[in-house]
Amino acid sequence: MPGVADILFRGADPARAKVLCVFVHGRGQSPEEMEAAVLRRLSAADVAFVLPRAEGKTWYNARAIDPLTDATRAELAASLEGLAVAVSDLRSRAASLPLVLAGFSQGACLSLEHGFSGRAAPEAVVGFTGCRVGVATDARPTELPSGLPVYLSAGSADPWIPVAAFAETAAALGQAEARLRCDVFPGRPHEVSDPEIAMLDGILSDLAAGHAPRMEARR
16 A cells, blocks of 8 residues: 655754755655755755655556546545655644645645645645646545645646646646646656756745745746
8 A cells, every 4th residue: 555654854953944845756756866856956955854755656556647546545545644644743843844845746746635635734835747636527625725835837748747637736726726836848858847946945945034935936
């Protein structure tokens, strides 16, 4: 059964950090790969990072754009429960600090589902190449807090997250009154690009400085 196998801790000690970040890897990936592809490219200082590791390198076995089945719902529930524990454990180490929940690909999808699930909300959600899990006709939670800052990105021809699924998720975020910024990158490979890194960098820096994310990084 998918879920959290273990957790990698990087960056500042939570007791001395100014902002917290939980970063969720994609299907077939690892926390170490996200550390190399994302964390090492960030310049924001005083960030405590937690990177959960999925059992079997997957948070759920279906594609995000497949209709939800009982099996997928069970796998998603297990992974969301593990993610919620990771978030609450990090918050318990520094309860007064803002927290960013971020992820790439399947990790972005899981981060978005956490936001929509009604679980304790972070101060911002960053979804690099993500969408909601399931299809529009599925019964899915819609408890995203109004005003939550969300950054959502996609590639124009991504093999895992089609633009249509990205757009349907952007509409759902808009209907939930998220503070939303979206970017579609023409021809971008299935990876995190420099403008996306700059966006996360800015969000972390803004929160560390004590104000709301401006999400003004250039594309």
